[in-house]
Amino acid sequence: MTRSRCADRSRRGRPWIPSAAAVGAALGLTACGGVDAPAADGLQGGNPPEAGAAPAFAVDPSWPREMPDLWVMGAITGVFVDSRDHVWVTHLTETLTPEEISVEQDPPIASCCRSAPTVVEFDADGNVVQGWGEPSDDLATWPRNPHGIFVDHQDYVWIGTYRHHRVQKFTRGGELVLTLGEYDVTAGNDSPTLLGGPAAIWVDPSTNEVFVADGYTNRRVIVFDGDTGAYLRHWGAYGESPSDSASVPRGTPGTLPRQFATVHGLIGSSDGLIYVADRRGNRIQVFERDGTFVQEAFIAPETLASGSAFVPVLSNDPDQRWLYLADGTNHKVWILDRATLEVVGDFGRGGRQVGQFLRPHGMSIDSHGNLYVGEASTGRRIQKFTPTTPELRP
Numbered sequence: 001m002t003r004s005r006c007a008d009r010s011r012r013g014r015p016w017i018p019s020a021a022a023v024g025a026a027l028g029l030t031a032c033g034g035v036d037a038p039a040a041d042g043l044q045g046g047n048p049p050e051a052g053a054a055p056a057f058a059v060d061p062s063w064p065r066e067m068p069d070l071w072v073m074g075a076i077t078g079v080f081v082d083s084r085d086h087v088w089v090t091h092l093t094e095t096l097t098p099e100e101i102s103v104e105q106d107p108p109i110a111s112c113c114r115s116a117p118t119v120v121e122f123d124a125d126g127n128v129v130q131g132w133g134e135p136s137d138d139l140a141t142w143p144r145n146p147h148g149i150f151v152d153h154q155d156y157v158w159i160g161t162y163r164h165h166r167v168q169k170f171t172r173g174g175e176l177v178l179t180l181g182e183y184d185v186t187a188g189n190d191s192p193t194l195l196g197g198p199a200a201i202w203v204d205p206s207t208n209e210v211f212v213a214d215g216y217t218n219r220r221v222i223v224f225d226g227d228t229g230a231y232l233r234h235w236g237a238y239g240e241s242p243s244d245s246a247s248v249p250r251g252t253p254g255t256l257p258r259q260f261a262t263v264h265g266l267i268g269s270s271d272g273l274i275y276v277a278d279r280r281g282n283r284i285q286v287f288e289r290d291g292t293f294v295q296e297a298f299i300a301p302e303t304l305a306s307g308s309a310f311v312p313v314l315s316n317d318p319d320q321r322w323l324y325l326a327d328g329t330n331h332k333v334w335i336l337d338r339a340t341l342e343v344v345g346d347f348g349r350g351g352r353q354v355g356q357f358l359r360p361h362g363m364s365i366d367s368h369g370n371l372y373v374g375e376a377s378t379g380r381r382i383q384k385f386t387p388t389t390p391e392l393r394p
Contacts, residue, residue: 054345215263
């Protein structure tokens with residue numbers, strides 16, 4: 001299915017504490033993109049653009065607002081903004097230490113805190129709407145170890161469970177509707193029914209096809225019918241057959257075999273393309289929806305730790321001109337020109353302060369062009385970045 005044709009593709013809760021916002025505004029806490037944004041250790045993946053060419057963002061220190069019931073979050077693994085501009089977040093409850101959830105200990109060892117549910121929905125103002133997915137002995141319905149979340153055009157909530165090889169479809173209220181794959185069972189890249197470390201989901205609103213980044217154990221994109229769960233097709237890097245046996249080292253262009261390293265994120269565009277983030281391959285590969293290969297680009301290819309290409313998100317202007325790429329190793333968000341996949345800027349840097357990142361791992365965009373970035377590992381927070389470039393504010 002490989003055919004390169006990239007030359008002429010057109011571009012298409014509770015109340016918050018007021019003093020936090022006041023302090024943020026007074027200090028002018030921002031994270032800016034564009035030509036003035038420093039690269040991490042010289043790993044900038046493209047040539048500097050003309051002044052003002054890249055989008056820019058400022059962090060909103062007042063979002064989200066305080067969560068109810070002493071909730072705290074562990075490592076955030078998924079973020080998605082739905083059609084209502086509500087922000088859905090998944091996190092790993094098991095990453096919280098006893099000291100962090102002291103109220104849950106028997107007996108309690110301090111007065112704060114307790115784990116938020118596995119899935120939390122915020123409204124546009126940052127207030128908690130609901131949470132569900134409490135730890136349960138019922139493994140059939142519990143989205144254990146979630147990784148990636150997507151709310152489709154029919155308001156169904158899709159969640160991947162990367163350690164347990166399945167994708168689950170829920171109602172907004174958390175009722176299980178459909179399961180793809182089988183708990184703790186995998187059978188390699190050629191299986192039409194079993195998954196291998198699914199990391200992300202995207203549902204095509206025009207066909208209701210479910211695209212899964214099946215990439216922690218397997219090395220493929222696999223597609224199912226969103227209503228029945230029936231298998232439709234799958235492909236590997238360059239649209240070719242994925243292999244269970246090929247060695248896939250981390251490395252730079254020219255050292256990788258024709259296989260994905262870690263298929264970690266994916267998103268579909270309005271003009272019929274699928275953008276796949278190959279995390280440890282340090283690259284984005286672009287396909288038509290039937291798996292035909294279109295083009296690729298390497299991002300910070302010297303990143304030999306755990307890769308640079310985590311989660312792709314498209315801007316919401318009519319042509320979707322920009323592609324944003326969360327990089328959980330260099331702790332930043334790259335900004336790419338979607339047509340050329342050239343890096344034109346970035347924002348963020350490693351750190352724990354407002355506007356900085358530790359392991360950006362989940363990311364999504366709302367109807368106003370605001371980006372929401374969730375941090376895994378010890379970052380354990382979600383931040384909102386508002387566009388300061390006028391054309392990015394619909």
